[in-house]
Amino acid sequence: MRHVRESYVAAMAEFQAEGRGGPDDQTVIGAEIRRYGPTWHTREGFARYVRDLRAEAEADRPRPAGIVPATTLWWVEGAEYLGRLAIRHRLTPKLLDVGGHIGYDVRPSARRRGHATAMLRAALPIAAGLGIDRALITCDVDNLGSRKVIEACGGEFEDQRGVKLRFWVPTSPA
The missing domain is CATH 3.40.630.30 (Gcn5-related N-acetyltransferase (GNAT))
Incomplete structure (x- = not known):
């Protein structure tokens, strides 16, 4: 998992280099860079991010208005x-x-x-x-x-x- 984490973090840096993640970026990647980017490099932070992604698929999970299971x-x-x-x-x-x-x-x-x-x-x-x-x-x-x-x-x-x-x-x- 460490190697995939390292590759993932490198990929997100590539997205940032093309302008993703700024306050005006309304994409999913933009939001995730702002929310999780500071902790992706740590094992705990990346594990929390992966847990949160998996939880988004749960139909019964409470979520903000307008956000659907994914x-x-x-x-x-x-x-x-x-x-x-x-x-x-x-x-x-x-x-x-x-x-x-x-x-x-x-x-x-x-x-x-x-x-x-x-x-x-x-x-x-x-x-x-x-x-x-x-x-x-x-x-x-x-x-x-x-x-x-x-x-x-x-x-x-x-x-x-x-x-x-x-x-x-x-x-x-x-």
């Missing part, structure tokens, strides 16, 4: 952390507009090697197991790479809402 999965190769995805178990009105069921991030040094497509393909049967027949996945209008990932996994474009494109992806083979 299963977070990491994409690793050996002890190298490559990326992660979050499968939200249901949609709120806000998630229906801009967030969707599944979000994913690939660490900057591992991009453009097919990891995002593999991650999303691996997540779809898990989403199906959570009762999600079609997963809503969104991406920024200018994120051509993410759009290609979604379409490669069967995503069908529905519409654009603000700066987000919305796609529906079947979670089970037809």
Whole structure:
């Protein structure tokens, strides 16, 4: 676990180097960098972070308004952390507009090697197991790479809402 922790911390430093984690960063990674970043380097702090991630999947767990249960999965190769995805178990009105069921991030040094497509393909049967027949996945209008990932996994474009494109992806083979 120590080696994955070290790789994870290095990946988060890569995200920070591209501007993630600042007060204006409303992404999950941004929030986690601000909340957990100071203690990730310690075994105890990292263990607490992992426990909190696992607890987010518990349906009965109390949570703030607008926050739904979510299963977070990491994409690793050996002890190298490559990326992660979050499968939200249901949609709120806000998630229906801009967030969707599944979000994913690939660490900057591992991009453009097919990891995002593999991650999303691996997540779809898990989403199906959570009762999600079609997963809503969104991406920024200018994120051509993410759009290609979604379409490669069967995503069908529905519409654009603000700066987000919305796609529906079947979670089970037809």
